[in-house]
Amino acid sequence: MTTPLPTLPAPAASTCCAPAAGLDAALDVGRIAAVAKALSEPSRVNILDVLRRSEVPVCQCELVPLFEIPQSTLSHHVAKLVDAGLVTVERRHKWAYYSVPSDAFQELIAWLP
Numbered sequence: 001m002t003t004p005l006p007t008l009p010a011p012a013a014s015t016c017c018a019p020a021a022g023l024d025a026a027l028d029v030g031r032i033a034a035v036a037k038a039l040s041e042p043s044r045v046n047i048l049d050v051l052r053r054s055e056v057p058v059c060q061c062e063l064v065p066l067f068e069i070p071q072s073t074l075s076h077h078v079a080k081l082v083d084a085g086l087v088t089v090e091r092r093h094k095w096a097y098y099s100v101p102s103d104a105f106q107e108l109i110a111w112l113p
Contacts, residue, residue, distance in 0.1 A: 031107050038084035044077045057090055057097035
């Protein structure tokens with residue numbers, strides 16, 4: 001048989017937490033989570049870094065040799081970045097050109113201090 005632990009007196013709930021604590025109704029948590037999930041793979045961070053530093057859209061044919069991965073794997077990673085709104089795709093004949101929209105990090109930057 002075990003003896004119950006004693007209950008200690010605690011401060012009132014109104015004095016326990018800071019009044020500013022609470023959820024931010026304006027925060028798009030789904031968007032922040034989607035961006036974080038897309039950036040959770042190091043290869044995607046590298047791809048995004050190459051694209052964001054380029055002044056012009058980058059052809060997929062230029063990305064494949066940089067990462068030494070099959071084109072299908074590169075396409076998979078880029079698709080995750082596109083789904084998260086971090087990369088845009090422009091089709092030119094049989095090639096895809098990738099770029100980072102100017103507002104891609106807007107919510108993330110606003111959320112981070």
